[in-house]
Amino acid sequence: MTTAAEFAPLLHDILQVQALLGCSLSKKRRKETPCEKVSLRPLVLKGDVHYQLTYHYGRQESHENLPPQAAAERVLQLLETDFRQGYFFTPKADWQVLVSKKGVWKVLRHPPSRAAQELKGGHDRPKKYLLQTGTPYPFLVELGVMNAAGKVLAKRYHKFRQLNRYLEIVQDCLPYLEERRGRGPLRIVDFGSGKAYLTFALYHYLVEQVGLDVELVGLDLKEEVVSFCNNVARKLNFDSLHFYHQDIRDFQAQGQVDMVVSLHACDVATDYALAQAIAWQAQVILAVPCCQHEILTQLDPKLEPVLLEHGILKERFASLLTDAARAKLVEREGYAVQVMEFIDLEHTPKNLLIRAFRQLGRPSGPADREYDLFKTSWGLTPTLEVLLGERGGSA
Numbered sequence: 001m002t003t004a005a006e007f008a009p010l011l012h013d014i015l016q017v018q019a020l021l022g023c024s025l026s027k028k029r030r031k032e033t034p035c036e037k038v039s040l041r042p043l044v045l046k047g048d049v050h051y052q053l054t055y056h057y058g059r060q061e062s063h064e065n066l067p068p069q070a071a072a073e074r075v076l077q078l079l080e081t082d083f084r085q086g087y088f089f090t091p092k093a094d095w096q097v098l099v100s101k102k103g104v105w106k107v108l109r110h111p112p113s114r115a116a117q118e119l120k121g122g123h124d125r126p127k128k129y130l131l132q133t134g135t136p137y138p139f140l141v142e143l144g145v146m147n148a149a150g151k152v153l154a155k156r157y158h159k160f161r162q163l164n165r166y167l168e169i170v171q172d173c174l175p176y177l178e179e180r181r182g183r184g185p186l187r188i189v190d191f192g193s194g195k196a197y198l199t200f201a202l203y204h205y206l207v208e209q210v211g212l213d214v215e216l217v218g219l220d221l222k223e224e225v226v227s228f229c230n231n232v233a234r235k236l237n238f239d240s241l242h243f244y245h246q247d248i249r250d251f252q253a254q255g256q257v258d259m260v261v262s263l264h265a266c267d268v269a270t271d272y273a274l275a276q277a278i279a280w281q282a283q284v285i286l287a288v289p290c291c292q293h294e295i296l297t298q299l300d301p302k303l304e305p306v307l308l309e310h311g312i313l314k315e316r317f318a319s320l321l322t323d324a325a326r327a328k329l330v331e332r333e334g335y336a337v338q339v340m341e342f343i344d345l346e347h348t349p350k351n352l353l354i355r356a357f358r359q360l361g362r363p364s365g366p367a368d369r370e371y372d373l374f375k376t377s378w379g380l381t382p383t384l385e386v387l388l389g390e391r392g393g394s395a
Protein backbone atom coordinates (compact mmCIF):
# COMPACT_ATOMS: atom_id res chain seq x y z
CA MET A 1 0.00 0.00 0.00
CA THR A 2 1.37 3.39 -0.84
CA THR A 3 -1.50 5.84 -1.12
CA ALA A 4 -4.87 6.68 0.38
CA ALA A 5 -6.56 5.69 -2.90
CA GLU A 6 -5.05 2.22 -2.67
CA PHE A 7 -6.14 1.83 0.95
CA ALA A 8 -9.71 2.96 0.19
CA PRO A 9 -11.03 -0.41 -1.11
CA LEU A 10 -9.65 -2.24 1.94
CA LEU A 11 -11.21 0.36 4.23
CA HIS A 12 -14.60 -0.06 2.55
CA ASP A 13 -14.20 -3.78 2.92
CA ILE A 14 -13.33 -3.44 6.62
CA LEU A 15 -16.39 -1.30 7.28
CA GLN A 16 -18.90 -3.01 5.07
CA VAL A 17 -17.86 -6.61 4.66
CA GLN A 18 -15.55 -7.52 7.53
CA ALA A 19 -17.97 -6.04 10.11
CA LEU A 20 -15.72 -3.54 11.87
CA LEU A 21 -15.99 -3.76 15.67
CA GLY A 22 -14.16 -0.54 16.46
CA CYS A 23 -11.39 1.75 15.34
CA SER A 24 -9.15 4.44 16.73
CA LEU A 25 -7.22 7.13 14.92
CA SER A 26 -4.25 8.53 16.84
CA LYS A 27 -0.79 10.09 16.53
CA LYS A 28 -1.70 13.66 15.61
CA ARG A 29 0.18 15.10 12.69
CA ARG A 30 0.38 18.56 14.26
CA LYS A 31 0.57 19.56 17.94
CA GLU A 32 -1.94 22.35 17.47
CA THR A 33 -4.69 19.98 16.24
CA PRO A 34 -7.27 20.26 19.09
CA CYS A 35 -8.65 16.74 18.68
CA GLU A 36 -6.41 14.18 20.46
CA LYS A 37 -7.86 11.09 18.85
CA VAL A 38 -10.94 9.76 17.12
CA SER A 39 -12.65 6.49 17.90
CA LEU A 40 -15.33 4.79 15.89
CA ARG A 41 -17.90 2.14 16.72
CA PRO A 42 -20.80 0.56 14.84
CA LEU A 43 -24.37 1.16 15.95
CA VAL A 44 -27.81 0.67 14.50
CA LEU A 45 -29.95 3.68 13.64
CA LYS A 46 -33.45 3.12 12.30
CA GLY A 47 -32.54 -0.45 11.45
CA ASP A 48 -29.39 0.36 9.45
CA VAL A 49 -25.78 -0.03 10.46
CA HIS A 50 -24.05 3.32 11.00
CA TYR A 51 -20.74 4.28 12.53
CA GLN A 52 -20.39 6.70 15.39
CA LEU A 53 -17.21 8.77 15.34
CA THR A 54 -16.20 10.18 18.72
CA TYR A 55 -13.80 13.12 18.61
CA HIS A 56 -11.84 13.32 21.87
CA TYR A 57 -10.75 16.81 23.02
CA GLY A 58 -9.16 16.35 26.45
CA ARG A 59 -12.15 15.71 28.72
CA GLN A 60 -14.68 16.71 26.13
CA GLU A 61 -16.11 14.66 23.31
CA SER A 62 -18.24 15.28 20.27
CA HIS A 63 -20.04 12.67 18.17
CA GLU A 64 -20.94 12.20 14.57
CA ASN A 65 -23.09 9.33 13.20
CA LEU A 66 -22.51 8.38 9.58
CA PRO A 67 -23.60 5.58 7.24
CA PRO A 68 -20.76 3.18 6.27
CA GLN A 69 -19.80 4.85 3.01
CA ALA A 70 -19.61 8.34 4.50
CA ALA A 71 -17.80 6.99 7.59
CA ALA A 72 -15.15 5.39 5.39
CA GLU A 73 -14.64 8.67 3.57
CA ARG A 74 -14.35 10.61 6.83
CA VAL A 75 -11.79 8.14 8.21
CA LEU A 76 -9.73 8.39 5.03
CA GLN A 77 -9.85 12.16 5.19
CA LEU A 78 -8.77 12.19 8.87
CA LEU A 79 -5.86 9.90 8.08
CA GLU A 80 -4.83 12.18 5.25
CA THR A 81 -5.02 15.41 7.21
CA ASP A 82 -4.87 14.91 11.01
CA PHE A 83 -3.70 11.48 12.18
CA ARG A 84 -0.86 9.16 11.29
CA GLN A 85 -2.17 5.92 12.74
CA GLY A 86 -5.42 4.02 12.35
CA TYR A 87 -6.24 0.80 14.20
CA PHE A 88 -9.23 -1.19 12.94
CA PHE A 89 -10.62 -4.15 14.89
CA THR A 90 -12.61 -6.80 13.01
CA PRO A 91 -13.61 -10.35 14.07
CA LYS A 92 -10.97 -11.85 11.76
CA ALA A 93 -8.08 -9.42 11.99
CA ASP A 94 -6.79 -6.17 13.42
CA TRP A 95 -5.59 -3.78 10.75
CA GLN A 96 -2.99 -1.14 11.54
CA VAL A 97 -2.44 1.72 9.13
CA LEU A 98 0.59 3.93 9.44
CA VAL A 99 0.94 7.09 7.39
CA SER A 100 4.43 8.58 7.24
CA LYS A 101 5.14 12.31 7.24
CA LYS A 102 5.83 12.00 3.52
CA GLY A 103 2.38 10.51 2.97
CA VAL A 104 3.44 6.88 2.44
CA TRP A 105 0.82 4.44 3.72
CA LYS A 106 1.69 1.13 5.29
CA VAL A 107 -0.94 -1.46 6.23
CA LEU A 108 -0.22 -4.25 8.71
CA ARG A 109 -2.50 -7.17 9.52
CA HIS A 110 -2.45 -8.57 13.08
CA PRO A 111 -4.37 -11.45 14.69
CA PRO A 112 -7.81 -10.35 15.98
CA SER A 113 -7.83 -8.98 19.52
CA ARG A 114 -11.57 -8.32 19.92
CA ALA A 115 -14.54 -10.66 19.80
CA ALA A 116 -17.71 -9.81 17.88
CA GLN A 117 -20.32 -8.12 20.05
CA GLU A 118 -23.96 -7.12 19.96
CA LEU A 119 -24.51 -3.73 18.37
CA LYS A 120 -25.89 -0.96 20.53
CA GLY A 121 -29.10 0.70 19.42
CA GLY A 122 -30.72 -2.45 18.09
CA HIS A 123 -30.48 -6.18 17.81
CA ASP A 124 -28.82 -6.30 14.42
CA ARG A 125 -25.24 -7.29 14.02
CA PRO A 126 -23.11 -5.60 11.38
CA LYS A 127 -24.20 -6.85 8.02
CA LYS A 128 -22.84 -10.16 6.83
CA TYR A 129 -22.61 -9.77 3.11
CA LEU A 130 -23.86 -12.56 0.91
CA LEU A 131 -20.69 -12.48 -1.18
CA GLN A 132 -17.57 -12.22 0.94
CA THR A 133 -14.16 -10.93 0.05
CA GLY A 134 -11.49 -13.57 0.55
CA THR A 135 -13.73 -16.27 -0.98
CA PRO A 136 -12.85 -16.86 -4.63
CA TYR A 137 -16.28 -17.39 -6.22
CA PRO A 138 -15.56 -18.88 -9.66
CA PHE A 139 -18.10 -16.64 -11.43
CA LEU A 140 -16.57 -13.48 -9.98
CA VAL A 141 -13.09 -14.65 -10.90
CA GLU A 142 -14.28 -15.47 -14.41
CA LEU A 143 -15.92 -12.05 -14.79
CA GLY A 144 -12.81 -10.24 -13.56
CA VAL A 145 -14.30 -8.93 -10.29
CA MET A 146 -12.00 -11.01 -8.05
CA ASN A 147 -8.60 -12.56 -8.43
CA ALA A 148 -8.03 -16.28 -7.87
CA ALA A 149 -7.33 -15.63 -4.18
CA GLY A 150 -10.74 -14.01 -3.72
CA LYS A 151 -9.48 -10.44 -3.50
CA VAL A 152 -11.84 -7.95 -5.10
CA LEU A 153 -10.00 -5.87 -7.69
CA ALA A 154 -9.95 -2.21 -6.67
CA LYS A 155 -11.62 -1.02 -9.88
CA ARG A 156 -14.39 -3.59 -9.46
CA TYR A 157 -15.17 -2.80 -5.85
CA HIS A 158 -18.28 -0.79 -6.65
CA LYS A 159 -19.59 -3.62 -8.76
CA PHE A 160 -18.95 -6.04 -5.88
CA ARG A 161 -20.96 -3.85 -3.51
CA GLN A 162 -23.71 -3.48 -6.09
CA LEU A 163 -23.91 -7.28 -6.40
CA ASN A 164 -24.20 -7.67 -2.64
CA ARG A 165 -26.91 -5.03 -2.45
CA TYR A 166 -28.78 -6.67 -5.30
CA LEU A 167 -28.62 -10.09 -3.65
CA GLU A 168 -29.90 -8.64 -0.38
CA ILE A 169 -32.89 -7.27 -2.25
CA VAL A 170 -33.47 -10.65 -3.88
CA GLN A 171 -33.08 -12.37 -0.51
CA ASP A 172 -35.90 -10.21 0.87
CA CYS A 173 -38.18 -11.42 -1.93
CA LEU A 174 -37.55 -15.14 -1.44
CA PRO A 175 -40.12 -15.90 1.29
CA TYR A 176 -42.79 -14.20 -0.84
CA LEU A 177 -41.75 -16.08 -3.96
CA GLU A 178 -41.52 -19.43 -2.22
CA GLU A 179 -45.00 -19.02 -0.80
CA ARG A 180 -46.68 -18.14 -4.07
CA ARG A 181 -44.92 -19.80 -6.93
CA GLY A 182 -46.11 -23.07 -8.41
CA ARG A 183 -44.32 -26.41 -8.47
CA GLY A 184 -41.11 -26.99 -10.39
CA PRO A 185 -38.11 -24.75 -10.76
CA LEU A 186 -38.15 -21.06 -9.89
CA ARG A 187 -38.29 -19.41 -13.30
CA ILE A 188 -36.65 -16.03 -13.76
CA VAL A 189 -36.07 -13.79 -16.77
CA ASP A 190 -33.43 -11.06 -16.72
CA PHE A 191 -34.15 -8.49 -19.43
CA GLY A 192 -31.17 -6.53 -20.78
CA SER A 193 -28.67 -8.72 -18.94
CA GLY A 194 -25.62 -7.14 -20.65
CA LYS A 195 -22.35 -8.62 -19.41
CA ALA A 196 -24.49 -10.28 -16.74
CA TYR A 197 -22.58 -9.71 -13.51
CA LEU A 198 -25.95 -9.49 -11.77
CA THR A 199 -27.40 -12.45 -13.63
CA PHE A 200 -24.49 -14.71 -12.71
CA ALA A 201 -24.62 -13.46 -9.12
CA LEU A 202 -28.35 -14.18 -8.98
CA TYR A 203 -27.88 -17.71 -10.30
CA HIS A 204 -24.93 -18.38 -8.00
CA TYR A 205 -26.84 -17.10 -4.96
CA LEU A 206 -30.11 -18.94 -5.60
CA VAL A 207 -28.62 -22.22 -6.77
CA GLU A 208 -25.32 -22.54 -4.94
CA GLN A 209 -26.01 -20.61 -1.73
CA VAL A 210 -29.75 -21.11 -1.19
CA GLY A 211 -29.94 -24.47 -2.98
CA LEU A 212 -33.00 -23.75 -5.12
CA ASP A 213 -33.94 -25.35 -8.39
CA VAL A 214 -33.80 -22.38 -10.78
CA GLU A 215 -34.20 -21.74 -14.48
CA LEU A 216 -32.73 -18.39 -15.35
CA VAL A 217 -32.80 -16.73 -18.77
CA GLY A 218 -30.85 -13.58 -19.68
CA LEU A 219 -31.79 -11.59 -22.75
CA ASP A 220 -29.80 -8.97 -24.58
CA LEU A 221 -29.51 -7.24 -27.93
CA LYS A 222 -25.73 -7.61 -28.13
CA GLU A 223 -24.90 -10.85 -29.87
CA GLU A 224 -21.25 -11.05 -28.82
CA VAL A 225 -22.11 -10.37 -25.18
CA VAL A 226 -24.76 -13.09 -25.25
CA SER A 227 -22.28 -15.54 -26.71
CA PHE A 228 -19.65 -14.57 -24.09
CA CYS A 229 -22.18 -15.08 -21.28
CA ASN A 230 -23.27 -18.48 -22.60
CA ASN A 231 -19.63 -19.57 -22.78
CA VAL A 232 -19.01 -18.46 -19.20
CA ALA A 233 -22.20 -20.19 -18.01
CA ARG A 234 -21.12 -23.46 -19.65
CA LYS A 235 -17.60 -23.16 -18.26
CA LEU A 236 -19.00 -22.67 -14.74
CA ASN A 237 -21.47 -25.55 -15.17
CA PHE A 238 -24.36 -23.18 -14.51
CA ASP A 239 -26.58 -25.67 -16.30
CA SER A 240 -29.89 -23.86 -16.14
CA LEU A 241 -28.62 -20.41 -16.98
CA HIS A 242 -29.07 -19.49 -20.64
CA PHE A 243 -28.69 -16.27 -22.57
CA TYR A 244 -30.57 -15.36 -25.72
CA HIS A 245 -29.89 -12.73 -28.33
CA GLN A 246 -33.35 -11.24 -28.60
CA ASP A 247 -35.36 -8.08 -28.13
CA ILE A 248 -37.38 -7.91 -24.91
CA ARG A 249 -40.49 -7.16 -26.97
CA ASP A 250 -40.24 -10.40 -28.94
CA PHE A 251 -39.45 -12.80 -26.14
CA GLN A 252 -42.02 -15.55 -25.65
CA ALA A 253 -41.80 -17.30 -22.30
CA GLN A 254 -42.31 -21.05 -22.21
CA GLY A 255 -44.59 -21.49 -19.22
CA GLN A 256 -44.96 -19.51 -16.02
CA VAL A 257 -42.35 -16.87 -15.14
CA ASP A 258 -42.06 -16.26 -11.40
CA MET A 259 -39.74 -13.30 -11.32
CA VAL A 260 -38.67 -10.68 -13.86
CA VAL A 261 -35.60 -8.53 -13.36
CA SER A 262 -34.42 -5.70 -15.54
CA LEU A 263 -31.48 -3.67 -14.36
CA HIS A 264 -30.41 -0.55 -16.19
CA ALA A 265 -32.10 -1.62 -19.40
CA CYS A 266 -31.93 1.43 -21.63
CA ASP A 267 -34.78 3.94 -21.89
CA VAL A 268 -38.13 2.34 -22.75
CA ALA A 269 -36.63 -1.19 -22.57
CA THR A 270 -37.65 -1.01 -18.89
CA ASP A 271 -41.25 -0.43 -20.00
CA TYR A 272 -41.14 -3.45 -22.30
CA ALA A 273 -39.78 -5.53 -19.42
CA LEU A 274 -42.50 -4.31 -17.05
CA ALA A 275 -45.22 -4.94 -19.64
CA GLN A 276 -43.96 -8.50 -20.22
CA ALA A 277 -43.76 -9.19 -16.48
CA ILE A 278 -47.32 -7.94 -15.95
CA ALA A 279 -48.63 -9.97 -18.88
CA TRP A 280 -47.02 -13.11 -17.39
CA GLN A 281 -48.35 -12.20 -13.96
CA ALA A 282 -44.87 -12.62 -12.54
CA GLN A 283 -44.98 -12.75 -8.74
CA VAL A 284 -42.01 -10.44 -8.27
CA ILE A 285 -40.60 -7.69 -10.47
CA LEU A 286 -37.31 -5.89 -9.89
CA ALA A 287 -36.59 -3.03 -12.28
CA VAL A 288 -33.86 -0.43 -12.09
CA PRO A 289 -34.60 2.05 -14.87
CA CYS A 290 -31.83 3.64 -16.87
CA CYS A 291 -31.66 6.73 -19.09
CA GLN A 292 -35.11 8.10 -19.97
CA HIS A 293 -35.98 10.35 -22.84
CA GLU A 294 -39.59 10.03 -23.87
CA ILE A 295 -41.24 12.04 -21.05
CA LEU A 296 -38.65 14.77 -21.53
CA THR A 297 -40.07 15.43 -24.97
CA GLN A 298 -43.68 15.31 -23.72
CA LEU A 299 -43.16 17.68 -20.80
CA ASP A 300 -44.56 21.16 -21.34
CA PRO A 301 -42.28 23.69 -19.56
CA LYS A 302 -45.19 26.11 -19.26
CA LEU A 303 -46.75 23.81 -16.62
CA GLU A 304 -43.98 24.59 -14.14
CA PRO A 305 -41.81 27.32 -15.65
CA VAL A 306 -39.47 27.69 -12.65
CA LEU A 307 -38.90 23.98 -12.17
CA LEU A 308 -38.50 23.24 -15.85
CA GLU A 309 -36.45 26.25 -16.89
CA HIS A 310 -33.06 24.55 -16.73
CA GLY A 311 -32.26 21.55 -18.90
CA ILE A 312 -30.68 19.47 -16.14
CA LEU A 313 -33.64 20.02 -13.79
CA LYS A 314 -36.08 19.23 -16.55
CA GLU A 315 -34.22 16.03 -17.35
CA ARG A 316 -34.16 14.87 -13.73
CA PHE A 317 -37.75 15.79 -13.16
CA ALA A 318 -38.75 13.93 -16.32
CA SER A 319 -36.99 10.83 -14.96
CA LEU A 320 -38.88 11.11 -11.68
CA LEU A 321 -42.17 11.52 -13.51
CA THR A 322 -41.39 8.48 -15.66
CA ASP A 323 -40.68 6.30 -12.64
CA ALA A 324 -43.68 7.65 -10.74
CA ALA A 325 -45.88 6.76 -13.71
CA ARG A 326 -44.32 3.29 -13.92
CA ALA A 327 -44.81 2.63 -10.23
CA LYS A 328 -48.48 3.66 -10.34
CA LEU A 329 -49.17 1.75 -13.55
CA VAL A 330 -47.66 -1.43 -12.09
CA GLU A 331 -49.70 -0.88 -8.93
CA ARG A 332 -52.96 -0.60 -10.81
CA GLU A 333 -52.17 -3.90 -12.53
CA GLY A 334 -52.47 -5.56 -9.12
CA TYR A 335 -49.03 -5.22 -7.55
CA ALA A 336 -47.82 -3.81 -4.24
CA VAL A 337 -45.05 -1.48 -5.36
CA GLN A 338 -42.02 -0.09 -3.56
CA VAL A 339 -39.63 2.45 -5.00
CA MET A 340 -36.33 2.25 -3.18
CA GLU A 341 -32.67 3.14 -3.45
CA PHE A 342 -30.65 0.52 -5.26
CA ILE A 343 -27.10 1.66 -4.57
CA ASP A 344 -25.54 4.90 -3.36
CA LEU A 345 -26.06 7.86 -5.68
CA GLU A 346 -22.36 8.55 -5.80
CA HIS A 347 -21.80 5.53 -8.04
CA THR A 348 -24.61 6.16 -10.48
CA PRO A 349 -27.54 8.54 -10.77
CA LYS A 350 -29.57 5.52 -11.94
CA ASN A 351 -30.22 4.24 -8.49
CA LEU A 352 -33.98 3.80 -8.18
CA LEU A 353 -35.33 0.32 -7.89
CA ILE A 354 -38.98 -0.47 -8.57
CA ARG A 355 -39.84 -3.60 -6.63
CA ALA A 356 -43.28 -5.08 -7.10
CA PHE A 357 -45.11 -8.03 -5.55
CA ARG A 358 -48.22 -9.43 -7.17
CA GLN A 359 -51.26 -9.14 -4.92
CA LEU A 360 -54.24 -11.29 -5.79
CA GLY A 361 -57.51 -9.39 -5.53
CA ARG A 362 -55.90 -6.00 -4.97
CA PRO A 363 -58.51 -3.37 -5.98
CA SER A 364 -57.25 -1.23 -8.84
CA GLY A 365 -59.78 1.62 -8.36
CA PRO A 366 -57.72 3.98 -6.17
CA ALA A 367 -54.57 3.54 -8.28
CA ASP A 368 -56.65 4.06 -11.45
CA ARG A 369 -57.95 7.38 -10.21
CA GLU A 370 -54.55 8.51 -8.94
CA TYR A 371 -52.93 7.63 -12.22
CA ASP A 372 -55.55 9.42 -14.29
CA LEU A 373 -55.16 12.58 -12.24
CA PHE A 374 -51.38 12.41 -12.54
CA LYS A 375 -51.48 11.82 -16.27
CA THR A 376 -53.96 14.60 -16.94
CA SER A 377 -52.18 17.19 -14.83
CA TRP A 378 -48.87 16.57 -16.59
CA GLY A 379 -50.27 15.83 -20.03
CA LEU A 380 -48.26 12.60 -20.42
CA THR A 381 -48.69 9.33 -22.25
CA PRO A 382 -45.86 7.08 -21.05
CA THR A 383 -44.82 4.05 -23.08
CA LEU A 384 -45.82 1.62 -20.35
CA GLU A 385 -49.38 2.92 -20.42
CA VAL A 386 -49.52 2.40 -24.19
CA LEU A 387 -48.04 -1.10 -23.93
CA LEU A 388 -50.46 -2.15 -21.21
CA GLY A 389 -53.34 -0.75 -23.25
CA GLU A 390 -52.24 -2.79 -26.29
CA ARG A 391 -52.14 -5.90 -24.15
CA GLY A 392 -55.60 -5.29 -22.76
CA GLY A 393 -54.46 -4.10 -19.31
CA SER A 394 -56.13 -1.31 -17.38
CA ALA A 395 -54.92 1.45 -19.71
Ligand SMILES: C[S@@+](CC[C@H](N)C(=O)[O-])C[C@H]1O[C@@H](n2cnc3c(N)ncnc32)[C@H](O)[C@@H]1O
Pocket (backbone or CB within 6 Å): 191, 192, 193, 194, 195, 196, 197, 198, 219, 220, 221, 222, 246, 247, 248, 249, 262, 263, 264, 265, 266, 269, 272, 290
Ligand atom coordinates in the same frame (compact mmCIF):
# COMPACT_ATOMS: atom_id res chain seq x y z
C1 LIG B 1 -26.63 -0.77 -19.22
S1 LIG B 1 -26.75 -2.42 -19.70
C2 LIG B 1 -27.16 -3.19 -18.18
C3 LIG B 1 -26.63 -4.59 -18.06
C4 LIG B 1 -26.98 -5.29 -16.74
N1 LIG B 1 -28.40 -5.52 -16.60
C5 LIG B 1 -26.45 -4.52 -15.56
O1 LIG B 1 -27.24 -3.87 -14.86
O2 LIG B 1 -25.25 -4.56 -15.33
C6 LIG B 1 -28.26 -2.45 -20.58
C7 LIG B 1 -28.40 -3.62 -21.51
O3 LIG B 1 -29.74 -3.67 -21.98
C8 LIG B 1 -29.70 -4.18 -23.31
N2 LIG B 1 -30.96 -3.78 -23.97
C9 LIG B 1 -31.40 -2.52 -24.22
N3 LIG B 1 -32.58 -2.58 -24.87
C10 LIG B 1 -32.90 -3.90 -25.02
C11 LIG B 1 -33.99 -4.60 -25.61
N4 LIG B 1 -34.98 -3.94 -26.18
N5 LIG B 1 -33.96 -5.95 -25.61
C12 LIG B 1 -32.93 -6.62 -25.03
N6 LIG B 1 -31.88 -6.01 -24.45
C13 LIG B 1 -31.86 -4.67 -24.45
C14 LIG B 1 -28.47 -3.50 -23.89
O4 LIG B 1 -27.98 -4.22 -25.00
C15 LIG B 1 -27.50 -3.53 -22.71
O5 LIG B 1 -26.63 -4.62 -22.75
